[in-house]
Amino acid sequence: MRSAVVLAAGRGTRMQEPVRADIEITPVQEEYAAAGLKGLIPFAGHPFLSYTLSALGIAGYEKVCLIVRPGDDPIRSYYEELSTAGLTISFAVQEEPLGTADALLAAEAQVREWLRGGEHFLVLNGDNYYPAPLLERLRRGGGAGLAGFSVEGLSKGNISRERIRAFALLLTDQRGRLTEIIEKPDEATYRALIDRALISMTCWRFGSEIFEAARAISPSPRGEYEIPDAVRYAIEELGTEFEVIPTTEPVLDLSTRADIPMVAKYLHHARIEL
Numbered sequence: 301m302r303s304a305v306v307l308a309a310g311r312g313t314r315m316q317e318p319v320r321a322d323i324e325i326t327p328v329q330e331e332y333a334a335a336g337l338k339g340l341i342p343f344a345g346h347p348f349l350s351y352t353l354s355a356l357g358i359a360g361y362e363k364v365c366l367i368v369r370p371g372d373d374p375i376r377s378y379y380e381e382l383s384t385a386g387l388t389i390s391f392a393v394q395e396e397p398l399g400t401a402d403a404l405l406a407a408e409a410q411v412r413e414w415l416r417g418g419e420h421f422l423v424l425n426g427d428n429y430y431p432a433p434l435l436e437r438l439r440r441g442g443g444a445g446l447a448g449f450s451v452e453g454l455s456k457g458n459i460s461r462e463r464i465r466a467f468a469l470l471l472t473d474q475r476g477r478l479t480e481i482i483e484k485p486d487e488a489t490y491r492a493l494i495d496r497a498l499i500s501m502t503c504w505r506f507g508s509e510i511f512e513a514a515r516a517i518s519p520s521p522r523g524e525y526e527i528p529d530a531v532r533y534a535i536e537e538l539g540t541e542f543e544v545i546p547t548t549e550p551v552l553d554l555s556t557r558a559d560i561p562m563v564a565k566y567l568h569h570a571r572i573e574l
Contacts, residue, residue, distance in 0.1 A: 301421060301439045301505070303363040303414045304356050305407045308349060308375055308426030309394040312336025319557040333557050338427045339375050341560065343567045347378065348554055351429050354572045357387045359435035361422065365390050365410045367403045384574045399524030400502070401514040408511045415508055420444065423504045423527070429552040429567070430503055437545060438505050444534070445505040445543035446470075446478070448498030449551060457550030458562040465490055468528060469497040470544055478535065478542040481528045498544060501551045502527065509538050 316336045325333065332341045339349035349366075356364055368376045370393050379389050392407040404423060411421055422438055424430060434447060448470050451461055471480040471493070481500065482489060504527065513530040516537070520526050534540040552563050 301419055301441075302361055303365070303411065303419075304361050304422035304424065305365045305367065305392075305404065305411065306349070306352065306356075306424060306426045307367050307400060307403050307502070308339050309367045309369050309397070309403055309406075310336075310338070310427065311369075311397055312338050314556050315554075317556065323558050323561065325557060325560045329560055330557075333560070335374075337374055338554050340378060341554065343564050344570075346572050348429070348563070348567075349375065349379075349426055350572060350574060351567055351570055352424070352426065353384075353387060353389070354570075354574050355430060355432040355435055356422075357384075357573055358432040358571065360439050361435070362386065363388045363390070363414055365392050365407045366426070367392050367394050367406055369393070370395050382574065387574060397524075399520065399522075400527040401517060401525040401530045404527065404530075405511060405514050412508060412511075418507065420505050420507050423502070423506055425502045427554045428501055428503075429554075429563075429570075430501075431549045431551075432571075434503075434545075434547050434549050437547075438503070441505060441543065441545065443505075443543060444507055444510075444540050445545055446500065447503040448472070448544040448546050449501050450498060450546065450548050451494065453548035453550055454499060454501075455550075457552050457566060458559055459551065459553055463553075464494075464499055468500040469493055470500050471497055472544045476544055476546075478531070478544050481531065483528060498546055500528075501553075503551075504531075507540070509534060509540055513538060513540075 469482040513534040517529040
């Protein structure tokens with residue numbers, strides 16, 4: 301597995317919301333945050349998305365498809381101009397903000413061109429930074445799967461235990477196969493499961509059957525087509541098994557302006573190899 305899809309077409313509405321006056325960010329960071337361009341917010345001279353792309357390259361990935369906004373998208377413009385040594389970057393356009401499964405379908409033609417002989421591909425968020433060793437573990441694995449993060453591991457980054465409530469819980473069987481995804485659990489469910497569940501941070505290893513699943517699902521109550529619903533369809537209707545790869549490694553989450561100072565602290569010594 302050498303290819304990856306990065307979801308970078310988000311409108312960044314939460315990033316555009318104002319925060320407390322004591323949150324210190326630079327004028328350039330403020331400019332990109334106000335425009336909702338999370339991937340281009342600079343840290344130590346590099347856009348945030350470059351850290352993710354660099355981690356993919358270090359982990360052995362060779363081809364990346366960035367899902368971008370329609371029209372004159374600044375993220376696309378920046379990475380079309382960027383010269384990279386070992387990473388081929390292509391682009392797919394999500395015409396409307398209709399959810400992560402819809403974004404994935406935008407990349408179908410490019411991904412099918414890349415895949416050979418039952419290969420798989422990685423899908424991850426453009427506003428998260430995942431450690432390269434974890435991405436390499438996923439690359440070297442076989443079959444469909446995803447990373448399952450521990451509470452303790454996420455707390456090493458900028459995701460507190462309280463904040464984990466915003467992410468999906470993963471339940472597995474005795475073989476470590478995914479049995480259930482519980483999105484935004486209520487208080488009772490969260491308390492009952494948090495000590496034995498793992499956390500999804502949108503870091504998936506998919507085969508081409510995920511495209512059939514993404515086309516088959518109905519929109520969520522928010523009117524969006526979401527990857528967890530496509531995964532449920534793949535499990536229940538297509539018989540796909542998803543291996544959950546447990547990890548205690550952290551993830552950085554860049555969702556709001558309040559995240560910027562903490563992300564800057566963690567990325568200060570991060571490697572950039574593009």
